[in-house]
Amino acid sequence: MDQNNSLPPYAQGLASPQGAMTPGIPIFSPMMPYGTGLTPQPIQNTSSLSILEEQQRQQQQQQQQQQHQLFHSQTLTTAPLPGATPLYPSPLTPMTPITPATPASESSGIVPQLQNIVSTVNLGCKLDLKTIALRARNAEYNPKRFAAVIMRIREPRTTALIFSSGKMVCTGAKSEEQSRLAARKYARVVQKLGFPAKFLDFKIQNMVGSCDVKFPIRLEGLVLTHQQFSSYEPELFPGLIYRMIKPRIVLLIFVSGKVVLTGAKVRAEIYEAFENIYPILKGFRKTT
Amino acid sequence: MPGGGRCPDCGSTELVEDSHYSQSQLVCSDCGCVVTEGVLTTTFSDEGNLREVTYSRSTGENEQVSRSEQRGLRRVRDLCRVLQLPPTFEDTAVAYYQKAYRHSGIRAARLQKKEVLVGCCVLITCRQRNWPLTMGTICTLLYADLDVFSGTYMQLVKLLGLDVPSLCLAELVKTYCSSFKLFQASPSVPAKYVEDKEKMLSRTLQLVELADETWLVTGRHPLPVITAAAFLAWQSLQPSYRLSCSLARFCKSANVDLPHPASSRLQELLAVLLRMAKQLAWLQVLKLDKRSVVKHIGDLLQHRHTLVRAAFQDGMGKRPRICPTPTVSTVTGDENISDSEIEQYLRTPQEIRDFQRAQAAGQAATSVPNPP
Numbered sequence: 194m195d196q197n198n199s200l201p202p203y204a205q206g207l208a209s210p211q212g213a214m215t216p217g218i219p220i221f222s223p224m225m226p227y228g229t230g231l232t233p234q235p236i237q238n239t240s241s242l243s244i245l246e247e248q249q250r251q252q253q254q255q256q257q258q259q260q261h262q263l264f265h266s267q268t269l270t271t272a273p274l275p276g277a278t279p280l281y282p283s284p285l286t287p288m289t290p291i292t293p294a295t296p297a298s299e300s301s302g303i304v305p306q307l308q309n310i311v312s313t314v315n316l317g318c319k320l321d322l323k324t325i326a327l328r329a330r331n332a333e334y335n336p337k338r339f340a341a342v343i344m345r346i347r348e349p350r351t352t353a354l355i356f357s358s359g360k361m362v363c364t365g366a367k368s369e370e371q372s373r374l375a376a377r378k379y380a381r382v383v384q385k386l387g388f389p390a391k392f393l394d395f396k397i398q399n400m401v402g403s404c405d406v407k408f409p410i411r412l413e414g415l416v417l418t419h420q421q422f423s424s425y426e427p428e429l430f431p432g433l434i435y436r437m438i439k440p441r442i443v444l445l446i447f448v449s450g451k452v453v454l455t456g457a458k459v460r461a462e463i464y465e466a467f468e469n470i471y472p473i474l475k476g477f478r479k480t481t
Numbered sequence: 482m483p484g485g486g487r488c489p490d491c492g493s494t495e496l497v498e499d500s501h502y503s504q505s506q507l508v509c510s511d512c513g514c515v516v517t518e519g520v521l522t523t524t525f526s527d528e529g530n531l532r533e534v535t536y537s538r539s540t541g542e543n544e545q546v547s548r549s550e551q552r553g554l555r556r557v558r559d560l561c562r563v564l565q566l567p568p569t570f571e572d573t574a575v576a577y578y579q580k581a582y583r584h585s586g587i588r589a590a591r592l593q594k595k596e597v598l599v600g601c602c603v604l605i606t607c608r609q610r611n612w613p614l615t616m617g618t619i620c621t622l623l624y625a626d627l628d629v630f631s632g633t634y635m636q637l638v639k640l641l642g643l644d645v646p647s648l649c650l651a652e653l654v655k656t657y658c659s660s661f662k663l664f665q666a667s668p669s670v671p672a673k674y675v676e677d678k679e680k681m682l683s684r685t686l687q688l689v690e691l692a693d694e695t696w697l698v699t700g701r702h703p704l705p706v707i708t709a710a711a712f713l714a715w716q717s718l719q720p721s722y723r724l725s726c727s728l729a730r731f732c733k734s735a736n737v738d739l740p741h742p743a744s745s746r747l748q749e750l751l752a753v754l755l756r757m758a759k760q761l762a763w764l765q766v767l768k769l770d771k772r773s774v775v776k777h778i779g780d781l782l783q784h785r786h787t788l789v790r791a792a793f794q795d796g797m798g799k800r801p802r803i804c805p806t807p808t809v810s811t812v813t814g815d816e817n818i819s820d821s822e823i824e825q826y827l828r829t830p831q832e833i834r835d836f837q838r839a840q841a842a843g844q845a846a847t848s849v850p851n852p853p
Contacts, residue, residue, distance in 0.1 A: 327828075327833060327836065327837070328827060328828050328833060329826055329827060329828065330825075330826050330827065330828050330832075331826045344826075346826065348822075349812070367810065368810050368812065369814070370810070370812040370813050370814035371810060371812050371814070372814075373814035373815075374812055374813075374814045374815075374816060374818075377814075377818060378818055378822070378823065381818050381823050382823055382826050382827070385823055385824070385827055386827065409696055409699075410699075411699065412699050412700060413647060413699060416647065420644055421644075424635065424638070425647065426616075426631075426634075427648075427699075427700055427701055427702055427703065428615060428616045428617070428648070428702055428703070429616070429627075429631045429634075431700035431701065432700065447700060448696065448699040448700040
């Protein structure tokens with residue numbers, strides 16, 4: 194019923210992760226009624242209706258917990274180790290959020306590298322894609338396949354999709370500044386082709402970063418303790434998909450220790466997301 | 482009703498104004514004859530209220546189970562019966578299907594998706610009860626694409642907010658190995674290949690646990706690992722006769738499909754066993770290779786806990802990685818863009834003429850149906 198310390202029956206046959214953190218119930222959640230939720234409950238019933246009821250109860254619990262995801266991942270680093278878990282959560286803290294104690298020495302020392310930036314800009318005028326495809330060397334246009342011109346420049350190495358409405362998508366840059374420079378170059382090309390192109394509303398839409406924590410990760414353990422954020426289906430995809438709430442980033446975590454972070458609008462979100470996940474991943478590092 | 486009206490049938494003056502739904506009628510209260518019928522509508526706005534409403538906007542959807550949903554529920558029950566699931570599973574799967582159907586995104590989905598949804602509901606039910614059903618099995622039964630299945634499955638889990646446990650590896654090993662046709666002699670299974678089910682099961686389970694401990698299972702599809710483990714278990718129980726049998730031949734005799742990654746998993750498992758063998762003094766001198774180590778799998782499994790710890794003390798022997806120093810870019814985004822740089826991307830007038838000529842020639846060639 195609860196995600197709790199005792200290993201659920203279905204994890205038999207798999208090695209239990211050493212040093213697994215207490216599962217993700219915020220200990221200091223003011224919404225948690227006094228004295229409930231941390232005592233393990235056996236799953237004995239097998240009737241279909243009660244399983245559905247359990248699901249509903251789990252969902253209600255999850256909804257309660259999700260309201261307190263602000264400090265969820267950081268709370269884990271300060272949570273007590275298994276075996277020392279208090280049976281009753283401390284009732285004294287009201288609505289004040291807990292500032293987690295993350296000393297500077299716990300910082301990972303690893304900086305995610307940006308791999309791809311997607312940005313959009315409005316050139317502010319209608320474009321004739323046929324003319325662009327005819328008069329530009331670096332353009333391809335196949336209206337039957339896709340209704341935009343695909344243009345590429347060498348420096349910065351990027352690709353742009355230019356639509357007849359005048360809107361443009363620029364992908365492939367490795368930094369925000371490079372993306373802006375590339376978008377300006379595409380706008381200049383379009384200008385030289387005879388269109389009154391402007392450079393309006395440049396916006397970074399998505400940033401993708403990647404890094405390596407340099408140790409293997411027990412994905413089965415991570416999905417057990419963080420199941421409300423994780424999705425791990427080895428039959429479909431080898432990585433674990435972790436949807437962090439704050440910041441709103443999706444992480445792809447692989448058994449080799451490589452992590453891909455995506456969905457950011459600013460660089461700081463990627464760094465923050467990695468600093469949040471690193472202590473969690475360290476908990477699932479297995480030294481055989 | 483007073484006023485001089487008479488019923489044409491019985492002559493009574495007792496006429497009552499009555500509304501049949503929204504239509505006003507003059508009815509004789511004695512014989513029930515309808516004397517006059519009012520107009521169906523009186524004003525344009527009234528008519529507007531009586532205009533036909535599409536089914537999706539009416540309340541009809543909530544009042545009855547649509548044919549599409551009925552079909553889906555029937556398919557869920559059929560699938561549960563085909564898979565020979567316990568009867569309680571059927572009710573849970575049906576409940577999930579009904580729950581999913583409440584959402585408009587599912588109700589308006591294509592039939593292909595609704596078909597796959599049947600499989601998703603059954604899969605979730607089985608996962609929650611530790612019944613080892615793989616997605617591959619369901620896709621085969623439903624003739625569905627794994628991509629379509631995966632998309633619908635992830636959507637359903639998110640929509641219903643479900644907590645679906647992972648596939649239970651131990652149960653999958655038992656079910657999968659029991660399906661191997663090696664426990665009785667037959668035309669395709671020579672006498673020396675027949676094996677005792679319990680012995681093979683327990684050894685396969687131990688090998689799968691070993692694979693899990695040594696990082697061969699995480700992130701990978703479980704079935705190829707189990708196939709490789711079953712093959713090694715079977716070989717090691719009578720190596721003298723069975724070492725000559727290949728993995729492909731083994732699967733053919735057992736009447737089981739050989740999953741493609743199984744050969745790689747087999748090599749990885751053998752590498753792990755060799756590493757463990759190096760820790761045992763009496764095996765070190767034998768200088769084992771991937772074939773001869775099979776004969777000693779029994780011993781290795783007996784002492785596997787100590788051997789794994791000893792063999793993998795220093796981690797998994799990863800290659801030292803050369804970390805490329807990240808190149809620091811000094812681009813500001815506001816640099817001046819030179820004309821010459823942009824001009825390299827523009828065609829010269831001569832190029833444009835050549836290109837247009839080539840295009841025209843190409844079109845002329847394609848428009849001529851039969852070249853002379």
